[in-house]
Amino acid sequence: MSISDLEHAVDPNLGAADHPPQKSSGWVVFFCFMIGLVGSLIVGWFLFPQWLYSEKHQPIDFNHSIHMDNVSDGCNSCHFFREDGTFSGIPDLSACTDCHQDVIGSDPEEEKFVTEYVAQDKEVQWLSYFRQPDCVFFSHAAHVTGAGMSCESCHGDIGYSTHSKVYQENIISGYSRDIWGYSISRFGKPGEHDGKPMKMNDCAKCHLEETGSKGACFQCHK
């Protein structure tokens, strides 16, 4: 007694009627697979990146362009090196109050800045687009002073932007999306005032081209 005979004994409905649909089942499987594949791709490449990042706005919509027209030393006027070689990064309130003791323009953002921050002597909690993770050591002095690189070569022409762009924060790691570069899949073009991507591979690639070596671990890690 074979196994198929046993099946017939258990289920009398099993019989010759099963065979015709099996001819087209290959297409059904393929079709279902493609639906699943396309669906997964849509979720993975388009929806998930949107869920992954929460959007935040700067407390003040800062106009870099108008400031560049009014300062004497370009980026260095506000983002300067300290005497010990460390980089000041985003300036604090005292750097702004030299000019912005009172409202001097007609921009409502400036008025908001003066009334909410200058008048109350409160620091602005700026969101830093290019803050690297805690394990990274980056020396502005080595790149700008040592290698003579310009600010634009990494940060793009953010100095000519008229509005602060949306800050996208990775909800898992808390890091800025700008470190990734313009798109998570690395396709597409950078935004008008975006900087270059700043992941480890991007650093290593440039180091390999410029210095002939990716460098030792401790060069960029702490």
Add this chain to the structure above:
Amino acid sequence: MKESATHETARRYGMVIDLDKCTGCGACMVSCYAENNVPFKKDESNKLDSINWIRVVKMTNQKPYPDTQICYLPMPCMQCDGVGKHGHSPCVSVCPAVATDYDFTTGIVSQIYTRCFGCRYCMAACPYHARKFNWWDPVWPADMEKYLSPNVSPRMRGVVEKCSFCFHRYQLARDKAYQEERAELEENEYQPACVEACPVKAMTFGDLNNPAHAVYELKNHKHAFRLLERLETNPKVYYISSKEWVRRNGDNYLPDEAPGRLKSKAKARH
């Protein structure tokens, strides 16, 4: 290491510790904890759980009173050069994740916590027990996290950590040198926290290749020795002691062997 042939070792930072001066006060350990965000435990006597980047070991000559003598031995990471000074340190050569490497510009062995996955091969390979494993996430008493140094990243559970000769201080000194458009660092610009903290100046730190630095002469002191020289790990931490039993403790010598002999043999080979 593949890179060794093309890399000229520019600097070889090392340390000379005068054991005749060391009082075993432990100031080096305390300063290291504070400088490098090393978490301390409630019970530091539990050596399986406690983490330290430099530890002071007590040795005795094991003779009864009144002939008993005591010597304290501060032990940071020895920053081994390996055989032939090619950066073939015991820990570097076994790491499967390349989480630790030898920096040919400074001679310092790194440890990258975000790269390490905690297999602890390096701990097994290190003959000096310089490496410690984080069995737990670090915990500091309330509000103490605000006092952590931003220059050293805190470690997480499941990774190995070790002394870096305060490499962040080297980076900061380099930043200053860039700003002043200098290529070389002064000897006093880069000193690890333990060396600075030592109240009796038993520790000296500098570039072993630079004749202008104090360690250049000190490492050739007639009483200078290194730990376990027979293994040819080529450590960059030297010790000086006028006592022969201390020098003898630095390696497993046969009773009829003089402590100096192996050293000269190792030197002749390289």
